Amino acid sequence: MLFNSYAFVFLFFPVCLILFYGSKRAGKARTGRAALILLSLWFYGFVNPDNLPVLLGSMAVNYGIWLLMKRSRVFLWPGIGVNLLALFFFKYTGSAFVPLGISFFTFSQIAFLVEGYKGKLKNTGFGDYALYITFFPKLIQGPIAFPEEMEEQAGRALRAPLDWEGFYRGLCLFILGLSKKVLLADVLGGAVDQGYGNLAALNSWDSLIVMLSYTLQIYFDFSGYCDMAQGTARMLGFSLPVNFDSPYRAANIIEFWKGWHMTLTRFFTRYLYIPLGGSRRGRARTYGNILIVFLVSGIWHGAGLSFVVWGMLHGVLYVVTRWRMDVKKDRKEALGRSKVQEPGKRLLEGGKHALCVAATFLYVNAAWVFFRAPSLKEAFRLFSGIFSFRFGGINRELAGCFNLDEFWYVIKVLHIDRWQYAHYILMAVILAAAVCLVFFAETAAAAAERVRPCAFHAAVMAVLLVWCILTFSNVSSFIYFNF
Numbered sequence: 059m060l061f062n063s064y065a066f067v068f069l070f071f072p073v074c075l076i077l078f079y080g081s082k083r084a085g086k087a088r089t090g091r092a093a094l095i096l097l098s099l100w101f102y103g104f105v106n107p108d109n110l111p112v113l114l115g116s117m118a119v120n121y122g123i124w125l126l127m128k129r130s131r132v133f134l135w136p137g138i139g140v141n142l143l144a145l146f147f148f149k150y151t152g153s154a155f156v157p158l159g160i161s162f163f164t165f166s167q168i169a170f171l172v173e174g175y176k177g178k179l180k181n182t183g184f185g186d187y188a189l190y191i192t193f194f195p196k197l198i199q200g201p202i203a204f205p206e207e208m209e210e211q212a213g214r215a216l217r218a219p220l221d222w223e224g225f226y227r228g229l230c231l232f233i234l235g236l237s238k239k240v241l242l243a244d245v246l247g248g249a250v251d252q253g254y255g256n257l258a259a260l261n262s263w264d265s266l267i268v269m270l271s272y273t274l275q276i277y278f279d280f281s282g283y284c285d286m287a288q289g290t291a292r293m294l295g296f297s298l299p300v301n302f303d304s305p306y307r308a309a310n311i312i313e314f315w316k317g318w319h320m321t322l323t324r325f326f327t328r329y330l331y332i333p334l335g336g337s338r339r340g341r342a343r344t345y346g347n348i349l350i351v352f353l354v355s356g357i358w359h360g361a362g363l364s365f366v367v368w369g370m371l372h373g374v375l376y377v378v379t380r381w382r383m384d385v386k387k388d389r390k391e392a393l394g395r396s397k398v399q400e401p402g403k404r405l406l407e408g409g410k411h412a413l414c415v416a417a418t419f420l421y422v423n424a425a426w427v428f429f430r431a432p433s434l435k436e437a438f439r440l441f442s443g444i445f446s447f448r449f450g451g452i453n454r455e456l457a458g459c460f461n462l463d464e465f466w467y468v469i470k471v472l473h474i475d476r477w478q479y480a481h482y483i484l485m486a487v488i489l490a491a492a493v494c495l496v497f498f499a500e501t502a503a504a505a506a507e508r509v510r511p512c513a514f515h516a517a518v519m520a521v522l523l524v525w526c527i528l529t530f531s532n533v534s535s536f537i538y539f540n541f
Contacts, residue, residue, distance in 0.1 A: 060105075061232075061235075061286045062236055062240055062526070062530060064530060065104065070101060071290070074093075077093040078093055082216065087216040088185065091186075091189055095192050098189075098192035098193055098197060102192070102194065105158070106158065108155065108157075112160070113157065113192070116141075116144065116167060117188065117192075120140075120170065121184060123137035124187070127174055137171045138171060141171075145160060145161065149360075150361045159197055159198035159539070161358060162197070163191060165325055166190065166202065166203070167191065172329060173205050178205075179209065182205070182209060189212060190203075190205050190212075195287040195288070195291040196287055196298055198539065199287070199536060200284065200319075200321055200538075201298050201299050202299075202321040202322060202324075202325050215296050226509075227292065227509060228506075230505075231286075231288055231289030231292065231506035232289030232293070233289075233522050234506060234522070235281075235282040235283065235285025235287075236286055236522075236523070237526055238279075239278065240529050241522075241525065242274070243274075243276075243278040243282055244532065245488060246271045246274050246275035246278070247534060248459040249271045249456055249459040250430065253271070254436065254440075256455075258439070260440070260453065261449065262443060262445075262448050262449050263451075264443065264452060264456055265441075265443035267485075269423050269424070269427055270489065273426050274492045275537070276426065276429075277305070279537045279538075280301075280319070280536070280538050281302040281502070283536050284301040285502045289506070299321050301319060301321050302318065302320065303316070303320065306422070306497065307415060308419075310418055311379050311421070312379050312380065312383075313418075330350070330351055331347055334350060344380075348373060348380065349373045353366065353369055354369075356368055356369020359429070363434055364428045364429070364431055365428070367434065371421075371425045375421065415497075424441075427441065452485075456485075457482045458481065459485075460484045461481070461485075469483065
């Protein structure tokens with residue numbers, strides 16, 4: 059089931075709230091937990107019931123391994139192996155059926171086994187385990203939560219009374235995330251699909267617009283989903299970890315990964331980078347471990363060679379950036395004093411920072427081409443279009459993807475459509491607005507925390523919600539459903 063669907067907004071979530079809070083009001087925490095688990099299974103199997111046997115089978119096998127681990131911890135590695143084999147079978151052997159969200163719930167299973175191995179989950183029962191794996195806000199696309207995080211708050215959320223202020227802020231966060239997905243990501247996605255479907259017809263301007271549009275689309279799509287997941291969880295009294303923190307404002311690739319898909323980064327840090335030795339065995343080993351993490355990240359996203367290229371583009375630049383930072387640190391330690399910034403250099407430093415942000419953003423744009431393109435051939439065709447330096451008129455069909463009916467109607471009423479460049483107005487406005495939101499606006503989570511229950515804010519949220527609902531017929535699934 060999609061968050062951005064009539065079924066979720068008008069049926070599933072209202073039923074969920076009634077059953078969950080009804081059971082809490084009756085003082086039955088176990089009933090509330092059972093209701094959430096069953097509702098999560100309904101959420102997961104709504105679009106395709108064939109997904110359910112895989113999820114339930116995975117749960118049965120992993121809980122069985124957990125019980126065996128209580129007797130002997132030797133079962134940890136076989137348990138991890140079983141999960142990785144299942145993931146490999148469905149994603150990388152050309153299987154005609156790939157269960158929805160298998161990468162995300164497989165990682166949750168691995169986290170559960172590892173944390174159980176460490177002795178952090180001694181009192182975890184099947185209900186706690188099942189809720190951790192199936193909890194519908196995070197089940198399909200994350201954020202990736204650790205089991206101890208869910209276990210700590212589950213008991214509190216299942217017993218605490220309804221927090222109306224928290225509920226309101228969760229609702230606002232859901233609406234803001236929904237707006238990012240429906241009103242921005244899907245519009246940008248239409249232009250991206252049109253561009254990649256007609257690469258041969260693109261000139262340099264067209265190619266640049268397609269590249270930028272995907273960079274913006276994947277951010278608003280994925281972060282919008284995570285905002286909705288966090289908002290939904292908060293309305294139920296749960297708190298999911300933050301997954302995005304203004305990543306495109308990063309001045310280098312290390313800062314970018316501190317703000318992009320943060321829960322995946324910490325998952326790989328805890329379960330891959332640190333076990334490999336982390337940064338404890340010298341710099342050469344550290345750089346090698348970093349490259350391994352990015353290689354695995356690329357493979358995790360998809361079986362194509364283009365995903366490996368995407369991962370290594372980030373990995374290589376990350377290592378180079380880390381090396382430069384290490385060299386600067388060595389020089390600073392050799393001088394034996396801290397560098398004092400002179401007041402006259404502040405303006406220069408500000409300009410340097412802006413250039414670094416622009417360069418990092420441009421590099422990330424280029425790397426996303428390999429992530430989105432169906433193959434390396436198509437990726438290089440888009441780059442070929444950019445570097446052909448054919449800066450002619452922008453393709454009208456590409457620009458037309460931005461011409462939303464509700465805004466185009468206003469343009470026609472005002473007779474602006476008679477202007478020869480009218481067809482490009484909405485493209486320019488939407489791209490400019492999206493770029494401004496990325497670089498200058500606060501995050502949706504910060505905005506939701508700052509909002510106060512009042513008539514004005516409620517009216518704004520109501521307008522956004524109604525606008526999104528009226529646009530549901532044109533929406534697509536989320537990009538990360540494919541992973």
